[in-house]
Amino acid sequence: MRSGKFRRVRLCGIAGALLSTSALLIAGALLQSPARAASLSSSAERAVRAGTFEVVQRKPPETGVQYDRPLPLELIPFQQRVDKYRAVGTAFAIGHNRYVTAGHVLIVGLDSQFGPPALRDGAGNVYAIDKVLKYSDSRDFAEFSLVHEPPGVKPLPVGPVPTLNDAVFAVGNALGEGIVVRDGLYTSETPEEVNGDWKWLRFSAAASPGNSGGPLVDQRGRVVGVILRKTEAENLNYALPMQQVVMAPEGIGKLEGRAAIRLPIVLDASETSDEHDQFNLPLALPDFFRTFRQLRDQHLQQAQAKLIADNSAHLFPNGKGSELLLHREAMSPLPRFIRENQDGIWNVIDMKPQSFQLDANGFVRIGGPSIRLRAPDDVPLAKLDGDSKLMMDLLLKGYTVRRQVGSDSVRVTSLGAAQEQGSFTDQYGRTWLIRSWPVPYDDSVISALCLATPEGYDLLLVHVSSGARTVVLHQLELLSNYLYLSFTGTLSRWQEYLAQPITRPAVFNGLQIDVQPDQQVHVRSRGFDFTATKDLVPLSRDSVLALAMTYFRKNSKVVWDVSGVTVTQSAQQPNGVQVVRVAAPVASMPENTQVLWHKMQDGEYPFDAKVSTNNGKTTIQAVVGVSGSHEAADSAAPQVEYVLTVAGEGDQAQQPMAAKLAMAQHAFQQLEH
Numbered sequence: 001m002r003s004g005k006f007r008r009v010r011l012c013g014i015a016g017a018l019l020s021t022s023a024l025l026i027a028g029a030l031l032q033s034p035a036r037a038a039s040l041s042s043s044a045e046r047a048v049r050a051g052t053f054e055v056v057q058r059k060p061p062e063t064g065v066q067y068d069r070p071l072p073l074e075l076i077p078f079q080q081r082v083d084k085y086r087a088v089g090t091a092f093a094i095g096h097n098r099y100v101t102a103g104h105v106l107i108v109g110l111d112s113q114f115g116p117p118a119l120r121d122g123a124g125n126v127y128a129i130d131k132v133l134k135y136s137d138s139r140d141f142a143e144f145s146l147v148h149e150p151p152g153v154k155p156l157p158v159g160p161v162p163t164l165n166d167a168v169f170a171v172g173n174a175l176g177e178g179i180v181v182r183d184g185l186y187t188s189e190t191p192e193e194v195n196g197d198w199k200w201l202r203f204s205a206a207a208s209p210g211n212s213g214g215p216l217v218d219q220r221g222r223v224v225g226v227i228l229r230k231t232e233a234e235n236l237n238y239a240l241p242m243q244q245v246v247m248a249p250e251g252i253g254k255l256e257g258r259a260a261i262r263l264p265i266v267l268d269a270s271e272t273s274d275e276h277d278q279f280n281l282p283l284a285l286p287d288f289f290r291t292f293r294q295l296r297d298q299h300l301q302q303a304q305a306k307l308i309a310d311n312s313a314h315l316f317p318n319g320k321g322s323e324l325l326l327h328r329e330a331m332s333p334l335p336r337f338i339r340e341n342q343d344g345i346w347n348v349i350d351m352k353p354q355s356f357q358l359d360a361n362g363f364v365r366i367g368g369p370s371i372r373l374r375a376p377d378d379v380p381l382a383k384l385d386g387d388s389k390l391m392m393d394l395l396l397k398g399y400t401v402r403r404q405v406g407s408d409s410v411r412v413t414s415l416g417a418a419q420e421q422g423s424f425t426d427q428y429g430r431t432w433l434i435r436s437w438p439v440p441y442d443d444s445v446i447s448a449l450c451l452a453t454p455e456g457y458d459l460l461l462v463h464v465s466s467g468a469r470t471v472v473l474h475q476l477e478l479l480s481n482y483l484y485l486s487f488t489g490t491l492s493r494w495q496e497y498l499a500q501p502i503t504r505p506a507v508f509n510g511l512q513i514d515v516q517p518d519q520q521v522h523v524r525s526r527g528f529d530f531t532a533t534k535d536l537v538p539l540s541r542d543s544v545l546a547l548a549m550t551y552f553r554k555n556s557k558v559v560w561d562v563s564g565v566t567v568t569q570s571a572q573q574p575n576g577v578q579v580v581r582v583a584a585p586v587a588s589m590p591e592n593t594q595v596l597w598h599k600m601q602d603g604e605y606p607f608d609a610k611v612s613t614n615n616g617k618t619t620i621q622a623v624v625g626v627s628g629s630h631e632a633a634d635s636a637a638p639q640v641e642y643v644l645t646v647a648g649e650g651d652q653a654q655q656p657m658a659a660k661l662a663m664a665q666h667a668f669q670q671l672e673h
Contacts, residue, residue: 044221051093051156054173056085057114064416075406090172090214101213106142110467131282138256159222162186170205172214182206207237261303265339273303316346317558334372338482356398364398375456388418428560429506454489454497491517492541517541525562529669532567584639618652
């Protein structure tokens with residue numbers, strides 16, 4: 001049973017920072033506590049119980065799931081431990097092989113690992129649903145038939161809306177513990193929230209999770225409403241008048257609702273998804289789910305496409321708010337989202353990731369849905385790519401998944417192999433592997449977009465309900481176009497990465513990378529050619545090559561390409577060299593960027609080829625490549641310079657550092673002008 005605080009909640013975005021919901025607040029006045037209601041007659045109660053059923057799903061096997069200790073199953077009630085099914089709601093008979101439940105109870109079966117919902121009678125017999133006969137998303141009911149109808153079942157009679165303060169009875173599978181009958185009063189009615197097309201029935205009879213879809217009956221045992229939800233702040237619950245079900249047209253399914261779609265990287269931008277769809281019924285239950293999913297996903301994708309189209313003028317990389325980021329060069333510790341600031345300027349979200357150390361120099365670094373996995377040194381990249389169980393086992397050492405067992409919580413250490421795999425390519429030519437791991441005990445899925453790197457993987461990962469997986473994956477695919485990434489790895493890992501038969505980002509088609517540990521590292525991009533030899537940087541298999549990958553304009557088009565390269569002796573020893581691409585700032589950019597550009601062109605500090613010592617490291621910098629006049633910086637064609645930096649540990653003298661700088665300048669060639 002869902003809470004009465006909201007009319008409807010629809011998935012329309014990313015779990016956590018990347019999901020959004022649409023909700024309408026139920027209005028209603030507080031009433032004085034009524035007197036206790038009367039009781040059903042014994043014959044009426046027997047008839048109501050006989051015509052009311054649990055809605056259940058069969059529990060799936062939990063193969064592949066492992067925990068850090070045995071599950072304390074003794075903390076779970078005996079019935080839950082031994083039951084092969086889980087109870088999700090209630091249904092009742094209203095005619096020959098015709099049954100009614102809440103629409104949201106039926107939709108629990110959409111893409112569920114627990115399989116399709118079914119009915120269970122008081123004797124424990126389970127009956128499969130055959131066809132959906134009527135359905136309304138806004139009114140939240142479903143009418144259906146069974147493959148084999150229970151013998152001797154008698155439909156419940158339908159009655160009129162009661163008089164205010166008449167006795168009513170909530171019948172249903174309260175808290176998943178079987179059919180119970182609880183009394184109260186019919187207290188009031190309140191208009192439907194969107195257009196007032198009908199009036200909800202409000203009643204004081206107690207209702208609990210599991211009552212959804214059950215009958216609200218009067219003192220004669222006649223069904224007056226379908227129980228749908230409860231309030232949190234007061235003891236008033238909600239039902240759909242039964243006449244809304246009876247009068248609904250045969251052979252028609254309706255999806256009607258509104259959802260506010262937001263793109264979390266854009267400020268003050270939303271799009272309302274209005275669903276007004278009809279589809280033909282009856283449909284077999286699998287076909288009904290397929291139709292429902294297609295219509296839902298289609299509406300959400302159309303709303304997202306419209307949202308992007310309506311904001312395309314200033315959405316990154318368009319508009320003047322993008323200029324600062326298009327001139328930025330920086331390394332990224334994990335995938336970071338690009339987002340619009342309050343001032344309309346696009347920037348990279350500064351995350352504070354948590355790092356979890358793995359054996360053999362590996363780590364899991366987590367910042368929201370963004371994760372960087374560095375494989376342990378003893379795990380070859382080819383093995384990591386081909387073993388989804390190993391990949392998730394490593395992630396779970398940092399990404400925490402716990403199973404609630406009664407009052408205890410047990411950590412999950414393995415989810416086995418991914419059960420679904422695929423791939424897609426974003427608009428910048430980065431091909432992401434899609435992997436999904438089922439979490440069967442709570443009908444959820446961990447899904448990830450995985451980009452292979454020289455360290456292991458950069459990931460966007462979410463943990464969502466099984467029915468929301470396709471919607472959330474589409475959101476992640478959309479947001480993958482707004483990521484700031486870099487590629488880092490030891491020279492030995494770069495050799496592995498380049499030798500792997502994987503689909504690397506399209507930018508690598510224009511790259512030449514030659515890694516020879518103990519000898520040299522050669523990188524040739526579309527913009528420059530540079531070689532770091534062992535005379536310039538002490539090289540070994542543990543030396544580190546980092547490529548800064550950024551967005552910038554090239555030939556009037558924004559590209560994602562190499563904007564810098566860094567080669568260091570090791571992760572612990574910063575002796576090394578760095579090449580950074582810098583484009584001339586446009587006139588609208590802040591004054592400090594203009595000043596820095598002029599300092600570069602005039603060879604002023606810190607670009608004066610003089611040593612500078614700070615925090616135990618000495619650096620020396622100079623501008624290399626093609627220089628131009630100040631006036632050229634304001635021309636239509638952007639000008640490009642490259643800054644060369646040599647770094648050494650400790651306090652280094654001018655002469656040896658200048659000699660290394662000259663060596664680096666000789667090893668550099670600018671290819672773009």
